[in-house]
Amino acid sequence: MVLTASAEASAQVLAIGDDGAVTTYAGPAVHSSEGVATIAPPEPAPLVRAPPEDVIRLIQESSARHAVPATIVEAVAWQESRFNHAAVSSKGARGVMQLLPTTASDLGVDPSDLKGNIDGGAAYLAQQLRRFGDVKLALAAYNAGPKAVERYGGVPPYAETQSYVRAIMARLAAVSALGAGAQ
Structure with missing residues (x-):
């Protein structure tokens, strides 16, 4: 499989959280022999409840x-x-x-x-x-x-x-x- 990145290509990714909140990411797409895959942004560090x-x-x-x-x-x-x-x-x-x-x-x-x-x-x-x-x-x-x-x-x-x-x-x-x- 060959992966190539295209600077002009982009995709939209929806993330649905446990609470039902929807987050939309627009970002680069990676093209491969199997099609186009999106790259989601890195997940931020998890937050924890503080006393x-x-x-x-x-x-x-x-x-x-x-x-x-x-x-x-x-x-x-x-x-x-x-x-x-x-x-x-x-x-x-x-x-x-x-x-x-x-x-x-x-x-x-x-x-x-x-x-x-x-x-x-x-x-x-x-x-x-x-x-x-x-x-x-x-x-x-x-x-x-x-x-x-x-x-x-x-x-x-x-x-x-x-x-x-x-x-x-x-x-x-x-x-x-x-x-x-x-x-």
Whole structure:
């Protein structure tokens, strides 16, 4: 059997996860005497569930390192994954902070590494807080992207983003109320 790679050839591969999520890959095709075979991208490192106390500790460390209140990073992590480092979205976002591979790469972190994932999420959140100077806008940018926030001049009118921002702000208000009640 002879295999040859063709630079202009491509194929589409669908991967269906255990949870029913469908991922589509468009990639190179390998031509052989038996026909065309696709080459799927390499599988990312498997994610594992981390104990919540490890997640909280890493959130506190990353929050301090990036000068972002831990309550905000914790609220984002909870909304994104419920602290589940094994979470993978239908869009390919991974881990506790649900980092997209391109975002993780831009931040120089490995999204499958718990510490790197949380540190990358805290760093990205810090960038958005500095960029917009407002928690709601930073949260909207974390969810929908900063360009969407700029395009709409505020929280984009996407139902998912509106709900995301409301849920996190409600969690932050509840944490604040609990803290005020303890004094």
